[in-house]
Structures are given as C-alpha cells and as structure tokens.
Amino acid sequence: MSVLAGLRVLVVEDEYLLARQLERALQRDGADVVAVAPSVAAALAALAAGALPDVAVLDLNLAGEKAYPVAAALRAAAVPFAFASGYDAADRDPPFADAPHLNKPLTMATLRTCLARLTGRTPG
Amino acid sequence: MHVPDPPVPAVTTLGDFDWASTPLGAPDRWSPALRAAVAESLAGAAPAHPPAPSAAAALDALFDAAPLGLGIWDRELRFVRVNASLAQMNGLPPEAHIGFTPRELLPDIAGIDALMGRWRAIIDTGEPWLDVEVHGGTPANSDKQRSWREHFFPIRNGDQVVGIGAVVEETTERDRVEAALRASEARFREFAEASSDVLWLFDIDSARFAYLSPALRKLYGIGVASGRGAPLSFDWQTAIIAEDRELAATTLRRVRQGERVTHDFRARIPGSGKVRWLKNTAFPLRAPDGRVSHIGGIAQDVTEERDAAARLQMLIGELQHRTRNLMGVIQAVAESTLEASTDLTDFERAFSARLDALSRVQQLLSRIEGLERVGFDQLLRSELAAFGALPDDDSRVSLAGPRGVPLRSGGIQTLALALHELITNSVKYGALSQPGATLSVRWALLPVAAGERARLRFDWEERGVAMPARGDSPERVGQGRELIERAVPYQLEATVDYALTADGVRCAMVLPVSQTLVRGAAA
Numbered sequence: 001m002s003v004l005a006g007l008r009v010l011v012v013e014d015e016y017l018l019a020r021q022l023e024r025a026l027q028r029d030g031a032d033v034v035a036v037a038p039s040v041a042a043a044l045a046a047l048a049a050g051a052l053p054d055v056a057v058l059d060l061n062l063a064g065e066k067a068y069p070v071a072a073a074l075r076a077a078a079v080p081f082a083f084a085s086g087y088d089a090a091d092r093d094p095p096f097a098d099a100p101h102l103n104k105p106l107t108m109a110t111l112r113t114c115l116a117r118l119t120g121r122t123p124g
Numbered sequence: 125m126h127v128p129d130p131p132v133p134a135v136t137t138l139g140d141f142d143w144a145s146t147p148l149g150a151p152d153r154w155s156p157a158l159r160a161a162v163a164e165s166l167a168g169a170a171p172a173h174p175p176a177p178s179a180a181a182a183l184d185a186l187f188d189a190a191p192l193g194l195g196i197w198d199r200e201l202r203f204v205r206v207n208a209s210l211a212q213m214n215g216l217p218p219e220a221h222i223g224f225t226p227r228e229l230l231p232d233i234a235g236i237d238a239l240m241g242r243w244r245a246i247i248d249t250g251e252p253w254l255d256v257e258v259h260g261g262t263p264a265n266s267d268k269q270r271s272w273r274e275h276f277f278p279i280r281n282g283d284q285v286v287g288i289g290a291v292v293e294e295t296t297e298r299d300r301v302e303a304a305l306r307a308s309e310a311r312f313r314e315f316a317e318a319s320s321d322v323l324w325l326f327d328i329d330s331a332r333f334a335y336l337s338p339a340l341r342k343l344y345g346i347g348v349a350s351g352r353g354a355p356l357s358f359d360w361q362t363a364i365i366a367e368d369r370e371l372a373a374t375t376l377r378r379v380r381q382g383e384r385v386t387h388d389f390r391a392r393i394p395g396s397g398k399v400r401w402l403k404n405t406a407f408p409l410r411a412p413d414g415r416v417s418h419i420g421g422i423a424q425d426v427t428e429e430r431d432a433a434a435r436l437q438m439l440i441g442e443l444q445h446r447t448r449n450l451m452g453v454i455q456a457v458a459e460s461t462l463e464a465s466t467d468l469t470d471f472e473r474a475f476s477a478r479l480d481a482l483s484r485v486q487q488l489l490s491r492i493e494g495l496e497r498v499g500f501d502q503l504l505r506s507e508l509a510a511f512g513a514l515p516d517d518d519s520r521v522s523l524a525g526p527r528g529v530p531l532r533s534g535g536i537q538t539l540a541l542a543l544h545e546l547i548t549n550s551v552k553y554g555a556l557s558q559p560g561a562t563l564s565v566r567w568a569l570l571p572v573a574a575g576e577r578a579r580l581r582f583d584w585e586e587r588g589v590a591m592p593a594r595g596d597s598p599e600r601v602g603q604g605r606e607l608i609e610r611a612v613p614y615q616l617e618a619t620v621d622y623a624l625t626a627d628g629v630r631c632a633m634v635l636p637v638s639q640t641l642v643r644g645a646a647a
Contacts, residue, residue: 016612021456
C-alpha cells in the first residue's frame, strides 16, 4: 500500500503534458487527483466547486502568472501545499518563502516524500 | 684657560654710596669689569656698550643686503644707485648702472618706452606708482621671459622731486607656479565639466560643496554655480530617497574617518520625480595637518546598468525556467510515446518527430526578443515546412490568413505539438498521403467586443481523402488526438472541434492570442 493511497491531491500546472504526467504518476501511487488546473482562476474555481483536497502541488509560474493567490487560498483553508518550479526557491515571495519547494523536472520519489511529510503520513 | 681681565681704570672712588649694604657687597670684592662699569657710570663717562650705527650707515647696510631689488634714479631717470639684488636681476654689476637709464640698460623690458614715460610722470607729479607688473628679459638671460612686481615712488628734497626710488621683487617663479597651477586647475575643471559623472568636493568645515560638476544639472535638472566663491548649497540629503539617507550619512561618517567608500543609493529627480540609481565613490582629502578637511566624490548614474543587470537576471531566470520545463515536457513526451509504441524502432521514429517539433518551436522562440511574440503563421509554416507541405512545395495545400497574429507565449509548445500531430496524421493517413486530396488551412482574427480578448479562429480542412478503415497504430493516433483535443483546450483556453468526416479530417480551433504585436506583422 502506497503512502499516498487515498490522498486527495490538487495539481496546479499549466503545461498539459506535465500536468497529465503528474496526474498519472499520482494515480499510479494510489492518490486521488481531485482536480488538475492550468491557471489561478481554474484552481480557485476547482477549490470553490469541490471538497477541499488534503494537499496540493502548485507550479509557481502559470503561463506568466504566479500561483500565489492559490497558495493564499490553500493556506487560509489550512491545506498544505508544495511549490514546483524551474526557478530557484530564493525567487519566491516572502509570505511563501517557507513553503516546500520542488525543483522541476519533478521526480516521483521526492514528490512522494514531500507530500507524505506535508500530510503527516509516514513514508513506507 | 685663563683669560686676563681687561685693563681697569683705577677706582679711586665709588661715590658716597654705601655699596656694602647692597646685595652687591663691598666694591673691592667686585669683579674688575663691574667696578669699571660702575665707575664709568658714576663718572658720566661713555657707556660700556659699542656705539650705535649712524642712521645713514644703517640704511646703507639695509639697502645693500635687502633681498629685494632697490634702485634710485635721478630726475633724468639715470641710475644713481643700485643694490646687489637689483644688479643681479639686471645681469650687470652695480657700478655699470650708474649714469644710464633703464631704457639704455634694459631694452628688452616689455614696453620700456611707455614705462619711461610713466616714470617721468612721477617726477612731474610727485605721485607714486605702486604694484606694477613688469615683464621682459634682462642682460642676465635675455632670452628668458621674467616678471617682477615693482613700486616706484618719488624722492623729494624739500618740495622738489629729485629722483625716483624703485622697489623690485622678482615674481617669475611664483608666476610660473601660479600659471601652472591655474592650468592644472583649468585642465581638471575641463575634465570634471566634460564628465558625465557628477564630481563633487565637500568642505567639511563650512558644510557646503566647494565644487559640483555640471553633470549634476543633467542628472537633477538643476543648475549649480560652479564659479569660485559661489556658495554651493545643494541639498543632497533631500535628493536621496528616505530609505537610503542613513546609508549615505554613514558613508560620509566613514569617509570623514579616513576611509574610501563606494556605495549605491537612489535619488529622486526633482521635477520628474523619477528615482535614479547612483553609484557614489567618496574619498577623504586631508589638510596639511593631516585632518580630513574635504570629501571628494564621483557619482555615476547607474540606473540603466542596474536595469540591464536586472533584465539579464530575469532572462536567466526565464531561461532556466523554460529549460527545466522543457526537460519535463521531453520526459513526458518520451513516456507517452513509449506507451504507444510497438517496438523501439517505432518509438524512435515517433519520438524523434515530436522532439523535432519541439526543437522547431524553440528555434522560433529563441529568435524573438523581449516582448515580441511568435506569429501563428510562423508556427504553422515552420511545421508544414518540416514535412515539405508548404503550398510552394505541395500543390494540394492551400493557406489563407493574416500574417503575424501574435500567439501568447504560454502554450506555444503544446500548440506546435498539436499542429505537428495534425500534419503527421495527414502525411500518414490523410490528405498529404493521397494524390487526389486537398488540405486547406484558413485562419482569421475574430471580431473583438470591448473588454474581450483577441481570439484567432483556425480551420484545418482535408477533402477528397479516402479514409482508412483504421490506422495502423490507433494508440498513436489517440495520443495525437489527445494533444489536439485535450492539451490545447487545457493549456491555451481554446475550444477545439475535431472530426473525422468521410471526406477527411476537419479541425476548428478558437484560441485567445496576445495583444502584443509581432515584428514585421502586416495583419
């Protein structure tokens, strides 16, 4: 049984191929990808429409717009999240400087460890 | 060594005075010299010290030994007397002057005739002529230009002017040094005033600028009086923006303690209110006593430099982002291509083709600059060209649409991959695989209502295609359709209508485009 089994995950990633790949990798790990959103608006709409996820993975740069509004909404709802981006962690805005940061391209191993830690699950 | 006492006149009496009761004691215990002096004094004889020189002798000595040139002329302006200093300046022995006029002895003095006239006026009027600058050569070294400061005054005997006295101070060396200093200062000033940097000199005691170069005018749009003695009250503290004032003050303190400091600060330009970055190097200038009396500085406007550095930093960040993103995309393409491949040869062919499509779009992206965008036609033509499917090369193909419709930068890769799939499928199974078929690609900007985003409509229409019963790799076709029908709507906020008709493939897309113009656009 994977450590991510049954975990409800929101994926925010503008690049379709990456979003699709991430979705499938998470699904293979037993996670439940509740929504995949390409933009801030789509992510906020997904949060408003459905039940809250347990955790979220946010691409920092969504076709030029930053994912901070989504991060703020998640923080307000006490949903833990990690940023994923091709930028250095140092480039992040101060309010979110302490959020976990995953370097792109993502590897499933680091993602799994990160999401498990964020949701208090023990990697097994 | 014994020195015998000088001869002493015999002391017969030392008056009625009771010397024994004074601190001197009895006269017979005095030294012979004291006894002699007291005796002389009491007798009213000549004093013991040497006689004072006569006034005339003193003046003679002064005249001869004075470091200034001194000369006396009679009413006919003939030298009567010349001291050693003046004789040396003139390059003639003192006695050679006597009886001759300056005109005769010193013909190389500039304007000697006019001077003669002016001296005669002293004889006539009895008025002195002071602070006269005289230049020229003398027999001492006739080819060298020398200069003197001279004073002329009448010498009187009763009411009558009997001659002229002249006091001459050589100023050649001082004038040379001063001229050199002036030239050096002028050169410095020219440098300073030609510089686009602001050169400044701050006088600590008066808390004012001793110099501010005119570049300040260019920078701050205000003039400063740069002449000597003009007070330079430039309120630099107000010019520096509040956040950087403390740093500037700290810098000045450090420089006053003898340090050389370079720092960047921001200044608000009066008038425009714009903030500029200045790089300022300040250094201490010391008075002869070693204390820091002035602060010198060079301030340079580095706004453009900093902007360029920031732009470069941003570009590097973007490039890094794009590269890492691309790595992820290639990984995903490889993964999904592999899933739909029958064997490695099949994989190699399909993967290479998709990688080529990605390379072409990277090439297009690398050619544009700054805020420019890739035009839709550029992307389409680049994909068609890769398959030899431009109308010039393939008569089955027709294109119609405006040039330079700017694509938004996000999603170009995905759109390129989708176009690649349309063309690949057409080359394999569709219009571009059959002689009698046609491919028509049309595109146009849709009319935009106020507040709406610009949108492009794109129609891909294959006709006369004998549709195959089934593709030989339905999963591959399925992947192509996923890129067209799912990736494009997801990433480009586009609507896509894809249909396999009996006549061939029809695909209509409506996608938002950028508002920015494409270079060379003729839309």
